[in-house]
Amino acid sequence: MEKVAIIGPIDIVGKNTIKENLSGFECIEITTEDDYAEKLQDVDYAILRTLTLREKALKNTPKLKYIQRWGSGYDSVDIKFAGEHGIPVGVLPGVNSTPVAEYAILLTLATMRHLINVDSDVRAGKGRNDKLLSHSYIVNGKTIGVIGMGKIGQKVAKLFQAFGEKTIYYDAFRQPAEKEKELNITYVDIEKLASQADIISIHVPLLDSTRHMIGKKFLQGMKQNAVIINTSRGGIIDESALYEILKSHKILGAGIDVFEKEPPTKANPLLSLDNIVVSAHCAGNSIDNSVLMGKYCAENILKISKGGLLTKPTLVNEEYLINK
Numbered sequence: 001m002e003k004v005a006i007i008g009p010i011d012i013v014g015k016n017t018i019k020e021n022l023s024g025f026e027c028i029e030i031t032t033e034d035d036y037a038e039k040l041q042d043v044d045y046a047i048l049r050t051l052t053l054r055e056k057a058l059k060n061t062p063k064l065k066y067i068q069r070w071g072s073g074y075d076s077v078d079i080k081f082a083g084e085h086g087i088p089v090g091v092l093p094g095v096n097s098t099p100v101a102e103y104a105i106l107l108t109l110a111t112m113r114h115l116i117n118v119d120s121d122v123r124a125g126k127g128r129n130d131k132l133l134s135h136s137y138i139v140n141g142k143t144i145g146v147i148g149m150g151k152i153g154q155k156v157a158k159l160f161q162a163f164g165e166k167t168i169y170y171d172a173f174r175q176p177a178e179k180e181k182e183l184n185i186t187y188v189d190i191e192k193l194a195s196q197a198d199i200i201s202i203h204v205p206l207l208d209s210t211r212h213m214i215g216k217k218f219l220q221g222m223k224q225n226a227v228i229i230n231t232s233r234g235g236i237i238d239e240s241a242l243y244e245i246l247k248s249h250k251i252l253g254a255g256i257d258v259f260e261k262e263p264p265t266k267a268n269p270l271l272s273l274d275n276i277v278v279s280a281h282c283a284g285n286s287i288d289n290s291v292l293m294g295k296y297c298a299e300n301i302l303k304i305s306k307g308g309l310l311t312k313p314t315l316v317n318e319e320y321l322i323n324k
């Protein structure tokens with residue numbers, strides 16, 4: 001019987017969906033990388049959430065036939081090493097774009113209306129803080145700047161349209177004219193995006209080319225009452241530059257779901273600021289969406305098990321993949 005390792009904390013609905021759809025497989029769970037040496041040896045398929053699968057771990061996976069990421073990012077996997085050892089790596093393209101896009105809106109509104117501070121003041125019996133409310137803003141009429149107009153970026157652009165705003169975007173690849181018309185979006189370079197947008201939402205993957213793409217220069221180019229929202233990956237924003245700009249109140253605030261080091265410890269200076277809404281890399285998680293994610297993970301494994309092949313955009317290491 002082939003063996004599937006569910007690696008990292010996938011919620012119960014997701015896990016059950018995987019198990020129900022892979023009834024002919026033995027499913028084991030791995031919750032810590034300390035267990036890799038013992039448990040990965042005879043695993044045929046891996047479904048990976050939050051933990052990493054890099055060269056050191058992959059060297060001890062002689063039977064591994066496929067790595068399935070639970071999500072659309074794949075920076076936690078050494079896709080080159082996997083490919084060179086005949087292991088395809090797949091993602092779930094777009095499957096969690098709805099929860100992430102909705103979360104980006106949530107963080108935007110919470111940041112612009114200071115929801116978390118308002119909540120804590122009320123709980124502390126302090127009532128309404130008028131000083132805070134004098135820095136509250138609505139989305140209507142603002143310019144949204146989307147960085148990364150892929151699956152999530154496009155959903156974010158669509159959702160924001162309901163607020164009656166203007167959307168500009170920057171991406172390594174410009175969308176076709178029909179798409180720009182359909183989404184009512186205008187392409188700009190990254191400097192213009194920084195200087196024109198009131199709300200900036202980041203949706204690029206973490207790659208060498210995107211690491212710290214939001215640094216001191218970008219942040220200093222932002223409007224004073226602008227907010228920056230990151231639901232993509234920590235590492236895309238230079239956190240020390242973000243700390244400086246927020247501390248000096250040169251922008252209104254930030255809504256951050258992802259950190260350079262996760263989970264952030266209390267020592268992370270960003271957590272000492274009151275103009276940032278923080279979250280726990282959970283934009284993509286919603287229990288109702290887990291059924292869909294579990295189903296697609298199982299479908300991909302079944303396909304590989306039957307000798308089928310995955311293709312882009314599910315397959316992310318085609319360029320390195322050799323036949324085993």
Ligand SMILES: NC(=O)c1ccc[n+]([C@@H]2O[C@H](COP(=O)([O-])OP(=O)(O)OC[C@H]3O[C@@H](n4cnc5c(N)ncnc54)[C@H](O)[C@@H]3O)[C@@H](O)[C@H]2O)c1
Binds near residue numbers: 097
């Ligand atoms: N916080 C969460 O829980 C969560 C959940 C899901 C996804 N994510 C993150 O969101 C990211 C985006 O997801 P998606 O499904 O929209 O991906 P996608 O591949 O559909 O879109 C990514 C976009 O980024 C653009 N891009 C890539 N490199 C770039 C560069 N150097 N400069 C400018 N643009 C560049 C691409 O052209 C593409 O349009 C994922 O890579 C993942 O890291 C986070």
